Amino acid sequence: MQGTTERRLEEKERRRLEILDAAEAVAAIVGLDHFTMDQVARHARLSRALIYVYFRDKRELIIAICIRALEQLESRFADTALSHQSGLEQVDAMGRAYVGFAKEFPLRFEALAHFEAQAPSAEDDPIYEQCLAAGDRPIELVVAAIRKGLKDGSVRQDAGDPVRIGLSLWALTHGLIQLSALKGGSLQRVGVSADQLLDQGFQLALAALRSAELPASTGGTSLSP
Numbered sequence: 001m002q003g004t005t006e007r008r009l010e011e012k013e014r015r016r017l018e019i020l021d022a023a024e025a026v027a028a029i030v031g032l033d034h035f036t037m038d039q040v041a042r043h044a045r046l047s048r049a050l051i052y053v054y055f056r057d058k059r060e061l062i063i064a065i066c067i068r069a070l071e072q073l074e075s076r077f078a079d080t081a082l083s084h085q086s087g088l089e090q091v092d093a094m095g096r097a098y099v100g101f102a103k104e105f106p107l108r109f110e111a112l113a114h115f116e117a118q119a120p121s122a123e124d125d126p127i128y129e130q131c132l133a134a135g136d137r138p139i140e141l142v143v144a145a146i147r148k149g150l151k152d153g154s155v156r157q158d159a160g161d162p163v164r165i166g167l168s169l170w171a172l173t174h175g176l177i178q179l180s181a182l183k184g185g186s187l188q189r190v191g192v193s194a195d196q197l198l199d200q201g202f203q204l205a206l207a208a209l210r211s212a213e214l215p216a217s218t219g220g221t222s223l224s225p
Contacts, residue, residue: 016054018044020068023061028107032062032114063131066115069108070134073101077141087149088210094142095173095202102177113178142166149209156211169205176201 022044026035037058041048055061080093102109115131143166149155150162159165180187180194187197 015046015050019046019051019054019061020064024065024107027065032107032110037061060127062111062114063127065108065111067127067131067134069101069105069112070131070138072105072108073098073138074134074141076101077138081141081145086152086154087145087147088154088206090145091142091149091155091169091209092202092206094138094145095169095205098173099177099198102181106181109177113174116174139166139170142169146209153211153213155209159209165209172201172205 019040023035023040026039026043030039035058037051037055038048040061041051044051055064076097077094080097081090084090084093143162146155146159146162146165150157150159176198180197184194187194
């Protein structure tokens with residue numbers, strides 16, 4: 001009996017992931033704002049009614065894509081922290097990981113931007129709360145790296161509150177990625193590439209955090225994958 005229940009749960013999760021994959025595939029063609037549940041159903045080769053068993057509406061489907069993106073970012077940030085020693089190096093590497101993620105999965109990054117632009121949900125909305133919790137975890141890893149940097153001396157002691165720094169770095173990186181993606185023509189007019197803009201933004205952030213006792217090269221500069 002237990003085996004049957006486990007198989008049913010596995011099948012349910014597999015079907016849910018198939019729907020998410022289909023939604024991403026369709027949205028990548030027609031755009032996140034323009035895909036429909038009917039299109040997702042056709043791409044997944046499922047009935048429209050079955051799609052609504054798993055997701056109440058398109059909004060809930062987009063939030064599920066956001067949760068998938070944030071869980072992926074959390075995993076990448078955690079792996080990055082393990083492969084770098086000082087707190088400042090970890091912060092820099094997480095920035096690189098975020099840029100790499102946005103380049104590799106532009107639709108998922110767009111979904112995150114779409115979610116962050118929404119007004120907070122006023123009703124009891126479990127999937128919305130789940131997304132907020134998933135969004136907290138990558139930032140918590142950045143904050144942990146900042147705290148590590150304060151302990152190991154790679155981050156200057158008067159840099160500020162680690163939580164506020166972490167949120168500021170997240171906002172900076174997110175904004176730089178959006179600007180570099182959406183304003184490429186404007187950047188080219190002044191002779192600046194997207195990668196140069198990203199590198200400059202992170203050089204400024206690292207310079208603001210770096211302990212005066214460390215050489216300027218510590219923490220890395222280039223964000224190109």
